[in-house]
Amino acid sequence: MNNKRILILSYSYSSQTRNLLNGLIEGLRETETEVHWEQLSLHGELRFPVGSIAATVIMMVQTFFRKRYPVHPVSPVCFEPWDLVILAGPTWSYSPSGPVLSLIDRDGKKLFAGKMILPFISCRGYWRVHYFGLKRLLRRCGAHVLPPIVFFHPTPEPWRTIGVFLKLAGRAPEAGTSWFRRFYPKYGHSRQQIEESRMLGLKLGQVMQAGGSLDQFVFPIPIQAEDAGMTETRRPGKM
Numbered sequence: 001m002n003n004k005r006i007l008i009l010s011y012s013y014s015s016q017t018r019n020l021l022n023g024l025i026e027g028l029r030e031t032e033t034e035v036h037w038e039q040l041s042l043h044g045e046l047r048f049p050v051g052s053i054a055a056t057v058i059m060m061v062q063t064f065f066r067k068r069y070p071v072h073p074v075s076p077v078c079f080e081p082w083d084l085v086i087l088a089g090p091t092w093s094y095s096p097s098g099p100v101l102s103l104i105d106r107d108g109k110k111l112f113a114g115k116m117i118l119p120f121i122s123c124r125g126y127w128r129v130h131y132f133g134l135k136r137l138l139r140r141c142g143a144h145v146l147p148p149i150v151f152f153h154p155t156p157e158p159w160r161t162i163g164v165f166l167k168l169a170g171r172a173p174e175a176g177t178s179w180f181r182r183f184y185p186k187y188g189h190s191r192q193q194i195e196e197s198r199m200l201g202l203k204l205g206q207v208m209q210a211g212g213s214l215d216q217f218v219f220p221i222p223i224q225a226e227d228a229g230m231t232e233t234r235r236p237g238k239m
Helices: 016-030 052-063 098-112 126-141 159-168 191-209
Strands: 005-010 034-039 082-093 116-123 151-153
Touching: 005 098, 016 034, 016 082, 016 116, 016 159, 034 052, 052 159, 082 098, 082 126, 098 126, 098 191
Parallel strands: 005 034, 005 082, 082 116, 116 151
Antiparallel strands: none
């Protein structure tokens, strides 16, 4: 039996998506699935954190209108046949990140036509507009888009949104002994979620190596500790 081949295309602004993918890939490789991980790099510098409240507000407005951030060309191996393509990145103001949008604008039809695409989303919690917008763009490229894998930052609202804003503005709300730290102990995803991502990669690799159809699986949203993995079910219709 030939091993299945998975291409992962990703952009990670603050390393949160990258951390989750490290876990996912570890799980995939335990099943001897062939994985090529292509991390998008920008032509210009995009600082993290942004550094000030004013600059953060400006960036949020720009990303709300889906500002593109041009990326360097991807390697030729990305255009080879793949059994699955995982397109991963954070949610920026309810939308896919500017680097991912730039990649789709430039290479979408060459990369994704006729391919099965699994979106992988890291976000505070507002993923639906991101997913449906991404699905629409990918379908225009001729892709078959699966339901997404979605990881939320684990801190509850409203502290999650306030904490992310302060972090982007150059503050460290999770540090020190301030009262806010009681409600916002950590920025981004937890170690437990990274382990959940590894278990998900293990299950995904096992299903693919066994020749199973990913159309018969639904990923819990968000992925929780008790149900990390995929649940076999028949969906009532395509999303």
